[in-house]
Amino acid sequence: MRPITRRGLQWGSLYVLMALLPLGIALLSPPQETRGLLGATGVMFGLLALGVFGMQVVISGRHRWFAESVGFDNILQFHRQAGLLALWLVLLHPLLIFAADPSYLEFLDPRDDTLRAFALVGLLGASVVLIVSSLWRVQLGLSYEWWRLLHGGLALFVVLGGLGHALMASHYTAGWLTAGLLIAALLVPACLLVDSRLLRPWRLRKRPWQVIDNQPALGDAATLTLEAVGEHRLDFNAGQFFWITLGDSPFSLQQHPFSVVSSACRPERIAFTAKNLGDFTATLPEMTLGTRAFIEGPYGAFIPDVRSASGRC
Numbered sequence: 157m158r159p160i161t162r163r164g165l166q167w168g169s170l171y172v173l174m175a176l177l178p179l180g181i182a183l184l185s186p187p188q189e190t191r192g193l194l195g196a197t198g199v200m201f202g203l204l205a206l207g208v209f210g211m212q213v214v215i216s217g218r219h220r221w222f223a224e225s226v227g228f229d230n231i232l233q234f235h236r237q238a239g240l241l242a243l244w245l246v247l248l249h250p251l252l253i254f255a256a257d258p259s260y261l262e263f264l265d266p267r268d269d270t271l272r273a274f275a276l277v278g279l280l281g282a283s284v285v286l287i288v289s290s291l292w293r294v295q296l297g298l299s300y301e302w303w304r305l306l307h308g309g310l311a312l313f314v315v316l317g318g319l320g321h322a323l324m325a326s327h328y329t330a331g332w333l334t335a336g337l338l339i340a341a342l343l344v345p346a347c348l349l350v351d352s353r354l355l356r357p358w359r360l361r362k363r364p365w366q367v368i369d370n371q372p373a374l375g376d377a378a379t380l381t382l383e384a385v386g387e388h389r390l391d392f393n394a395g396q397f398f399w400i401t402l403g404d405s406p407f408s409l410q411q412h413p414f415s416v417v418s419s420a421c422r423p424e425r426i427a428f429t430a431k432n433l434g435d436f437t438a439t440l441p442e443m444t445l446g447t448r449a450f451i452e453g454p455y456g457a458f459i460p461d462v463r464s465a466s467g468r469c
């Protein structure tokens with residue numbers, strides 16, 4: 157794991173502030189009714205869960221401005237731990253409220269309000285599925301691609317549904333100013349999600365690559381060389397990796413990370429060696445020349461110190 161830099165610590169502080177933002181905004185206005193310490197703690201946990209889930213969307217979006225300073229491994233491990241924390245907060249949120257005042261159990265009764273009951277059970281269920289499917293993806297037989305789609309969809313549902321729930325419950329969020337600030341705070345992750353899942357592949361569409369060489373490599377592997385179709389190029393450093401999609405659409409679920417094995421001095425050509433480990437890598441030896449490719453990156457901060465490196469381009 158790469159040590160966290162000073163910049164990383166600054167990002168960490170910003171993360172804490174952003175995760176606490178929904179709670180902070182809610183505390184600006186007095187609650188609609190007094191609920192006692194237990195009930196109020198339950199409500200706080202819900203708002204904190206909303207902030208943590210919102211930030212989960214931000215940190216997992218492969219935004220280079222963030223990933224470079226913190227390091228991919230650190231982000232992945234933190235994302236996992238923060239997901240578990242968010243799940244505990246989501247589960248404790250209703251439990252504490254019901255323990256403080258059992259009359260709130262009627263919120264789960266579809267005879268009382270069908271839409272509200274299904275929405276609340278749906279949000280709780282989605283949070284559990286989100287975490288369980290991530291922890292036990294392989295045991296559940298979920299392919300990486302379908303898991304990624306499910307994960308993104310559920311995350312969006314939990315964040316937007318959680319926001320809707322906080323606004324409709326209006327315990328701390330009554331008043332247009334508080335509601336507006338809360339919506340604005342959660343629009344940040346929503347916009348970054350749209351950027352990473354829709355706009356980024358859309359931008360990649362205009363910068364296609366193609367397979368120009370495909371060679372077998374030692375250890376049941378294949379080395380593919382991609383060349384830019386057009387004048388574009390991708391500057392990178394030795395030791396970095398790219399997310400690669402092969403085929404006509406950059407929106408494909410089949411997007412995989414591979415380290416570059418070609419020289420950083422030729423940024424218009426990128427080669428990677430992939431070991432046959434599963435369904436995608438098994439297809440690589442048969443990949444025909446001329447196949448379209450899309451490359452996202454570069455990522456990774458495990459690079460040589462360019463000031464001391466001798467053979468610069």
Ligand SMILES: Cc1cc2nc3c(=O)[nH]c(=O)nc-3n(C[C@H](O)[C@H](O)[C@H](O)COP(=O)(O)OP(=O)(O)OC[C@H]3O[C@@H](n4cnc5c(N)ncnc54)[C@H](O)[C@@H]3O)c2cc1C
Nearest residue numbers: 300397411412413414415429430431433434435436437438
């Ligand atoms: C930063 C990074 C750099 C990598 N560089 C190389 C490389 O240079 N050469 C190489 O052979 N492999 C590399 N890998 C691993 C490579 O991405 C996976 O082997 C490949 O995605 C497997 O896909 P599959 O569909 O063939 O196999 P699957 O059966 O889907 O998976 C096989 C294994 O790879 C993991 N995996 C699957 N898809 C992904 C994904 N999109 N991201 C991360 N892990 C995944 C699975 O959890 C499983 O453990 C790298 C992985 C990372 C995270």
